[in-house]
Amino acid sequence: MPNDTILTQxxxxxxxxxxxxxxxxxxxxxxxxxxxxxxESFSAYASNAQAVIDVTGWHGTILDVxxxxxxxxICLYASGVKSVVGTDLVPEKTLGATxxxxxxxxxxxxxxxASAEQLPFADATFDGVLIKDTVSHLPASTGCYxxxxxxxxxxxxxxxxxxxxxxxxxxxxxxxxxxxxxxxGTLEQVSRLGLKSNLxxxxxxxxxxxxxxxxxxxxxTLAIETRGLLNRQIxxxxxARDKRSKPPQQYAQCVNPETAMIQExxxxxxxxxxxxxxxxxxxxxxxxxxxxxESNMLRNAVRMxxxxxxxxxxxxxxxxxxx
Numbered sequence: 088m089p090n091d092t093i094l095t096q097x098x099x100x101x102x103x104x105x106x107x108x109x110x111x112x113x114x115x116x117x118x119x120x121x122x123x124x125x126x127e128s129f130s131a132y133a134s135n136a137q138a139v140i141d142v143t144g145w146h147g148t149i150l151d152v153x154x155x156x157x158x159x160x161i162c163l164y165a166s167g168v169k170s171v172v173g174t175d176l177v178p179e180k181t182l183g184a185t186x187x188x189x190x191x192x193x194x195x196x197x198x199x200x201a202s203a204e205q206l207p208f209a210d211a212t213f214d215g216v217l218i219k220d221t222v223s224h225l226p227a228s229t230g231c232y233x234x235x236x237x238x239x240x241x242x243x244x245x246x247x248x249x250x251x252x253x254x255x256x257x258x259x260x261x262x263x264x265x266x267x268x269x270x271x272g273t274l275e276q277v278s279r280l281g282l283k284s285n286l287x288x289x290x291x292x293x294x295x296x297x298x299x300x301x302x303x304x305x306x307x308t309l310a311i312e313t314r315g316l317l318n319r320q321i322x323x324x325x326x327a328r329d330k331r332s333k334p335p336q337q338y339a340q341c342v343n344p345e346t347a348m349i350q351e352x353x354x355x356x357x358x359x360x361x362x363x364x365x366x367x368x369x370x371x372x373x374x375x376x377x378x379x380x381e382s383n384m385l386r387n388a389v390r391m392x393x394x395x396x397x398x399x400x401x402x403x404x405x406x407x408x409x410x
Contacts, residue, residue: 090164090165090166090167091165093161093164093165093191093193094130094133094162094165096191097129097133097158097161097162097165097191098129098130098133100112100187100190101120101123101124101129105117105124111186111190112156112183112186112187112190113156113179113180113182113183113186115179115180115183115281116156116183116187118279118281119155119156119281120156120158132159132162133162133165135159135162136159136162136163136165136166137166139163139166139217139246139248140163140166140167140168142246142373142404142406143215143244143246143406144244145163145168145214145215145244146167146168146169146214147168147169147170147213147214147215148168148169148170148171148172148212148213148214148215149163149168149170149171149172149213149214149215149216149217150171150172150173150174150206150208150212150213150215150216150217150235150238151163151171151172151173151174151216151217151218151219152174152203152206152216152217152218152221152231152235153174153175153176153203153218153219153220153221153224154173154174154175154180154181154184154198155175155180155184156180156183156184156187157171157173157180157183157184157185157187157188157196157198158187159217159219160173160184160196161187161188161191161193161196163217164193164195164196168215169195170195170196170197171195171196171197172196172197172198172199172208172213173196173197173198173199174198174199174200174201174203174206175198175200175201176200176201176202176203176348177200178200181198181199181200182198184198185198203218203221203225203229203231203234204229204230204231204234205234206234206235206237206238208238209238210237210238211237211238211239211240211241212238212240213238213239213240213243214239214240214243215239215243215244215245215246216235216238216239216243216244216245216246217245217246217248218231218235218245218246218247218248218249219246219247219248219249220248220249220250221249222247222249222354222359223249223250223251223349223351223352223353223354224348224349224350224351224352225349225352226338226339226349226352227339227352232245232362232363232366232368233366236366236367236368236409239409240409241409241410242408242409243408243409244406244407244408244409245363245368245405245406245407245408245409246404246405246406246407247359247404247405247407248402248403248404249354249402249403250401250402251351251352251353251354252353252354252356252400252401252402252403253353253354253355254355254356255400255401257401258353258401258402259353262351262353265280265341265350265351266340266341266350266351268280268285269282269285269286269341269350270285270286270287270314270341271285271287272285273285280350282343286314286341286342286343286344286350287310287311287314288310289318289343289344289345290309290310290313290314290316290318290321290344291306291307291310293318293321293344293345294306294309294310294313294321297321297322298325309321309324309325312324313344314337314341315337315338315339315340315341315342316335316337316338316342316344317338317342317344317347318344318345320335320338321344323335339352340352340353354403356372356403356405357372359405360372360405360407363405363407367409367410368407368408368409368410369407369408369410370405370406370407370408371405371406371407372403372404372405373403373404373405373406374400374402374403374404
């Protein structure tokens, strides 16, 4: 049974003032969960944790790769898992998650800074691994899935949940719109995405700093041409352009050139499922119903549609079991 006391306390966090949130958790927590602070139902979100347990059967020790501020991990814990370990690359998020868990008096929970491609855990440590809305921020060539296979116990499962289903036209449209804002948006627009400057401006600064001999117009042209590259790739691009040789491959369609943080990569769930199979997982592609889809009749109808429903849904799930 869910621990309603923890879920009630967590829901109360979204009634705090921005100042109180900044003091007790982290200043960016309010921006990150603004939809809950401005009226969206948190109980519907929390119920997704129980849905995850229903799909996976998790009750032991769970790893969350890309945990953010740990809100979903607390929901999992309240829904019956024994303990949760969360990892994230952003120190502010693991710090905020630690503060949040402490605020709620939860002890069986740990948050640590770690790369998804170098998990700091021994082999066969976890009963389950969750990657929620994080795969779309990983490069296509990521070694994350092999690392997850390593740290899972035999028979353990990986659940991927992501809202960037590239098979869905609406998702493709919304993602490309997000890329455009990330690349060329105003300071006000990109600040909502957690950026201090748009990405083309970041590349422009790097080019001006490292190639002072170039004219302002040449720098601006290069800032556009190098879209999708990291700063460290830009000198190689310029050298290849001058020699008319092959330029470096784009790191991602939309990526922060300074930090290599990818802004939402579109995914094909069936291709990703096949990739996991080659590592040694047994997989199933499942539709991921949104928080508002609570009807059992609707859930059963989606299951009957099988692969077709995964194409129609904006989000998807992949359940992968370690053989």
